[in-house]
Amino acid sequence: MIQAMHELAATHLDPFLYERIAEKIAGLIQKRTFRPGEKVPSVRRMSLQERVSISTVLQAYFLLEDRGLIEARPQSGFYVRLQPRPLLPEPAISKPSLSASQVNVSELVASIHDAIARPDIVPLGAATPSEELLPVKRLNRILARIARESDGEEHSYGVIQGSPDLRHQIARRSVDWGCSFSEEDIVVTFGCTEAINLCLRAVAGPGDVIAVESPTYYGFLQIIESLKMKALEIPTHPRDGICLEMLDNAIQRNPIKVCLIVSNFSNPIGSRIPQAKKKELVQLLFRKQIPLIEDDIYGELYFDQERPGVCKAFDTNGQVLLCSSFSKCLSPGYRVGWTSPGRYKDEVKRLKLMNSLSTVIPTQLAISEMLRTGGYDHHMRRIRRAYSSQVQKMTEAIGHYFPNGTRVTRPRGGFVLWVEFPKTVDTLELYRKALEAKISIAPGSLFSPKQLYRNCIRINCAHPWNDKLDLAISTLGKLVV
Amino acid sequence: MIQAMHELAATHLDPFLYERIAEKIAGLIQKRTFRPGEKVPSVRRMSLQERVSISTVLQAYFLLEDRGLIEARPQSGFYVRLQPRPLLPEPAISKPSLSASQVNVSELVASIHDAIARPDIVPLGAATPSEELLPVKRLNRILARIARESDGEEHSYGVIQGSPDLRHQIARRSVDWGCSFSEEDIVVTFGCTEAINLCLRAVAGPGDVIAVESPTYYGFLQIIESLKMKALEIPTHPRDGICLEMLDNAIQRNPIKVCLIVSNFSNPIGSRIPQAKKKELVQLLFRKQIPLIEDDIYGELYFDQERPGVCKAFDTNGQVLLCSSFSKCLSPGYRVGWTSPGRYKDEVKRLKLMNSLSTVIPTQLAISEMLRTGGYDHHMRRIRRAYSSQVQKMTEAIGHYFPNGTRVTRPRGGFVLWVEFPKTVDTLELYRKALEAKISIAPGSLFSPKQLYRNCIRINCAHPWNDKLDLAISTLGKLVV
Numbered sequence: 001m002i003q004a005m006h007e008l009a010a011t012h013l014d015p016f017l018y019e020r021i022a023e024k025i026a027g028l029i030q031k032r033t034f035r036p037g038e039k040v041p042s043v044r045r046m047s048l049q050e051r052v053s054i055s056t057v058l059q060a061y062f063l064l065e066d067r068g069l070i071e072a073r074p075q076s077g078f079y080v081r082l083q084p085r086p087l088l089p090e091p092a093i094s095k096p097s098l099s100a101s102q103v104n105v106s107e108l109v110a111s112i113h114d115a116i117a118r119p120d121i122v123p124l125g126a127a128t129p130s131e132e133l134l135p136v137k138r139l140n141r142i143l144a145r146i147a148r149e150s151d152g153e154e155h156s157y158g159v160i161q162g163s164p165d166l167r168h169q170i171a172r173r174s175v176d177w178g179c180s181f182s183e184e185d186i187v188v189t190f191g192c193t194e195a196i197n198l199c200l201r202a203v204a205g206p207g208d209v210i211a212v213e214s215p216t217y218y219g220f221l222q223i224i225e226s227l228k229m230k231a232l233e234i235p236t237h238p239r240d241g242i243c244l245e246m247l248d249n250a251i252q253r254n255p256i257k258v259c260l261i262v263s264n265f266s267n268p269i270g271s272r273i274p275q276a277k278k279k280e281l282v283q284l285l286f287r288k289q290i291p292l293i294e295d296d297i298y299g300e301l302y303f304d305q306e307r308p309g310v311c312k313a314f315d316t317n318g319q320v321l322l323c324s325s326f327s328k329c330l331s332p333g334y335r336v337g338w339t340s341p342g343r344y345k346d347e348v349k350r351l352k353l354m355n356s357l358s359t360v361i362p363t364q365l366a367i368s369e370m371l372r373t374g375g376y377d378h379h380m381r382r383i384r385r386a387y388s389s390q391v392q393k394m395t396e397a398i399g400h401y402f403p404n405g406t407r408v409t410r411p412r413g414g415f416v417l418w419v420e421f422p423k424t425v426d427t428l429e430l431y432r433k434a435l436e437a438k439i440s441i442a443p444g445s446l447f448s449p450k451q452l453y454r455n456c457i458r459i460n461c462a463h464p465w466n467d468k469l470d471l472a473i474s475t476l477g478k479l480v481v
Numbered sequence: 482m483i484q485a486m487h488e489l490a491a492t493h494l495d496p497f498l499y500e501r502i503a504e505k506i507a508g509l510i511q512k513r514t515f516r517p518g519e520k521v522p523s524v525r526r527m528s529l530q531e532r533v534s535i536s537t538v539l540q541a542y543f544l545l546e547d548r549g550l551i552e553a554r555p556q557s558g559f560y561v562r563l564q565p566r567p568l569l570p571e572p573a574i575s576k577p578s579l580s581a582s583q584v585n586v587s588e589l590v591a592s593i594h595d596a597i598a599r600p601d602i603v604p605l606g607a608a609t610p611s612e613e614l615l616p617v618k619r620l621n622r623i624l625a626r627i628a629r630e631s632d633g634e635e636h637s638y639g640v641i642q643g644s645p646d647l648r649h650q651i652a653r654r655s656v657d658w659g660c661s662f663s664e665e666d667i668v669v670t671f672g673c674t675e676a677i678n679l680c681l682r683a684v685a686g687p688g689d690v691i692a693v694e695s696p697t698y699y700g701f702l703q704i705i706e707s708l709k710m711k712a713l714e715i716p717t718h719p720r721d722g723i724c725l726e727m728l729d730n731a732i733q734r735n736p737i738k739v740c741l742i743v744s745n746f747s748n749p750i751g752s753r754i755p756q757a758k759k760k761e762l763v764q765l766l767f768r769k770q771i772p773l774i775e776d777d778i779y780g781e782l783y784f785d786q787e788r789p790g791v792c793k794a795f796d797t798n799g800q801v802l803l804c805s806s807f808s809k810c811l812s813p814g815y816r817v818g819w820t821s822p823g824r825y826k827d828e829v830k831r832l833k834l835m836n837s838l839s840t841v842i843p844t845q846l847a848i849s850e851m852l853r854t855g856g857y858d859h860h861m862r863r864i865r866r867a868y869s870s871q872v873q874k875m876t877e878a879i880g881h882y883f884p885n886g887t888r889v890t891r892p893r894g895g896f897v898l899w900v901e902f903p904k905t906v907d908t909l910e911l912y913r914k915a916l917e918a919k920i921s922i923a924p925g926s927l928f929s930p931k932q933l934y935r936n937c938i939r940i941n942c943a944h945p946w947n948d949k950l951d952l953a954i955s956t957l958g959k960l961v962v
Contacts, residue, residue, distance in 0.1 A: 353591060
């Protein structure tokens with residue numbers, strides 16, 4: 001049913017359709033057809049009535065929510081707001097041009113990463129977790145014990161696919177995100193970075209076109225660049241992720257070899273693809289025989305009650321290559337990531353052998369032990385609360401200090417915010433000025449191969465809130481104007 | 482002078498030239514012009530007299546030595562032997578065809594690596610060090626202390642280029658092999674495998690031709706294959722390495738983008754390029770503007786008095802990318818390698834960021850500590866003696882058990898032997914039969930993109946000698962016939 005509607009919607013495809021629907025509803029609210037506190041038509045009803053997809057209606061409603069006209073009530077629907085909301089509006093869905101690009105964004109990235117190591121810099125640039133929120137003492141104790149009790153096995157090259165213990169622990173937990181892996185399904189890698197590298201190389205080659213979200217994680221763009229592939233930006237909503245109609249459209253016009261996305265709490269815009277839409281995405285790509293590389297590195301950092309599922313959960317034929325790591329939750333320095341590459345496992349394993357042979361063993365065993373004993377769950381409850389609160393505080397500070405016309409995302413997980421300034425602001429210039437003031441930010445153009453988003457920045461909220469951060473945001477607010 | 486001679490030799494280039502020179506001398510010995518115990522003409526004199534290069538004369542003399550007709554006496558020259566030597570002869574210089582190949586050797590490699598983990602298999606296949614000869618206890622103690630005393634820094638992403646402590650220790654030791662690095666010259670990697678990967682990607686792209694030794698380490702061929710580059714095999718002598726005349730010739734006929742070699746105790750044939758020839762190699766490649774990737778992973782495992790130098794020592798313009806790791810000496814499982822990539826450093830660093838972001842920190846610090854305290858030197862003296870003795874014992878067992886017509890290399894370092902059976906032997910079949918008998922060997926065709934060397938195998942001598950190994954070689958000897 002939804003399928004048919006989607007296809008229908010695709011026949012009169014229009015990126016501005018949702019805006020027109022939003023305006024229609026806004027008009028009805030203004031005319032008091034729908035009054036404050038009253039329910040607006042359900043998403044399903046509007047989709048049938050307007051002959052458009054569920055996604056399009058949702059985008060329209062999110063836009064109205066941004067403008068403070070309606071609000072979502074859990075398990076009920078959307079209602080006309082009693083009064084305007086105090087939050088800054090969200091950025092709108094992105095509108096990148098639909099042609100593939102050679103990628104070249106690496107100039108700034110090294111300097112942003114180098115800033116991490118400088119204690120005099122306020123680190124709002126790189127998306128690194130705070131050491132204060134990592135289970136440093138516990139991991140240290142575990143690693144020391146592993147080293148003390150080692151019988152020498154930790155010093156061998158080890159199994160190429162990764163420690164069976166660790167793979168077992170990951171497989172055991174895969175039910176949390178809707179999968180049911182066995183340890184044989186998993187290949188351990190040096191962080192998510194190596195996993196994405198190997199998966200891209202398993203399914204695509206030089207010159208091939210990779211569909212990515214817009215904006216997307218600059219690390220993806222760098223990997224694509226280094227592999228001499230091309231990136232094609234697909235419009236992406238800050239709330240519900242990549243636009244399926246536009247993706248479908250792009251697939252018809254371009255030889256897309258693989259789609260690469262962050263399904264939950266994407267970096268940088270924090271979007272989370274709803275479960276039904278994840279299923280639609282997998283089905284769309286299945287019909288087109290295009291593999292999906294899904295990065296779920298932020299999936300465990302959810303702020304609401306439930307751990308969101310992954311696209312991989314809807315994968316019936318092994319076309320989804322799920323990638324993740326423990327760098328955001330446990331320890332970046334341990335460099336332990338993994339992939340469950342579906343039908344591409346043999347190729348990924350072969351590339352792992354050629355890329356780095358095998359993964360460091362003692363740190364794999366330390367992570368495995370942390371997962372086995374439950375120390376992980378306790379730790380995760382703590383940092384989810386912390387990140388949720390820090391994102392909230394950062395959002396408030398941005399609302400307070402940043403100029404009128406600023407928009408900011410409202411992620412329900414992860415630890416980055418995406419800030420959209422008025423069009424006149426040049427954030428590359430802001431980046432340089434901020435660095436002089438000893439504040440590191442990530443300028444928006446990094447997140448697009450076409451260097452769109454020149455008026456945007458990404459802010460890392462991983463560090464516990466303090467006066468230094470407050471002052472940094474206040475300083476940034478002054479530098480913008 | 483040597484230069485001029487080389488160029489002269491190149492003008493009437495003939496891969497069989499050295500054989501003709503050898504025959505000439507052999508004839509003179511037979512005619513008793515040179516009698517047992519008498520000195521044959523010096524290499525320099527023969528090179529002038531025959532108007533050929535020093536290398537060609539040396540190859541001729543090595544061949545005569547193989548046949549038991551002459552012997553080298555240190556600091557003196559070559560003498561007619563009093564009686565035939567009991568050792569098996571060395572293999573001759575390789576004669577691969579001189580066209581580049583798409584590479585595909587990965588089928589067997591995974592099975593050879595998987596055999597490492599099986600305790601029921603006698604591990605003569607993979608070139609892995611023996612756990613019994615690694616400083617397991619000492620490294621464990623160091624790692625445990627690092628973990629206990631960690632203040633959290635070990636858990637950050639760390640510096641992309643690698644731990645400054647470790648880079649300092651490597652730089653300090655670089656004088657041992659003729660270099661004078663600063664820590665800024667070095668990029669730490671996940672083993673030599675990642676270093677070779679990054680260096681190849683820094684200087685070449687898909688479709689490019691890479692000159693390699695013949696036979697060469699199959700891992701190189703796999704990396705070249707995975708990067709969609711092509712390998713071109715250059716004839717290589719089991720004693721003094723890659724043939725410069727043939728390399729020069731190949732450069733004139735092929736668009737060679739980079740040359741990739743193991744300069745000291747090469748894998749699999751154990752060749753060590755003499756210092757003067759290393760200099761000539763660097764000069765030749767400098768004239769042709771071709772970078773050299775030099776793998777020195779076995780350089781520290783020398784059996785004679787002196788640590789051999791590296792080609793990099795003669796690099797005056799940053800065109801040599803030296804790669805190594807601690808996997809053969811200290812711990813494969815720690816995955817700590819490095820490269821000093823000369824003028825390509827920025828590109829290698831950029832690729833490191835994209836390939837795996839940064840290197841695991843605690844294991845880097847453990848290796849650094851081992852280098853700093855001198856524990857490394859003590860350990861290395863011990864394992865050099867052990868490997869020398871094990872290679873000797875393996876050579877004797879091979880001489881005892883293997884059929885007539887078998888040849889074997891005489892490496893002066895490292896821990897692998899290259900065995901050449903009579904042409905009728907098919908070592909792929911031997912590989913399968915041996916695996917049934919629970920013995921893993923590396924069949925020769927793995928070491929050549931054209932799958933030459935079907936009558937050769939590589940034998941790992943890293944394991945302390947025992948009856949099980951003796952029995953395995955005896956079994957292999959029976960399986961060959």
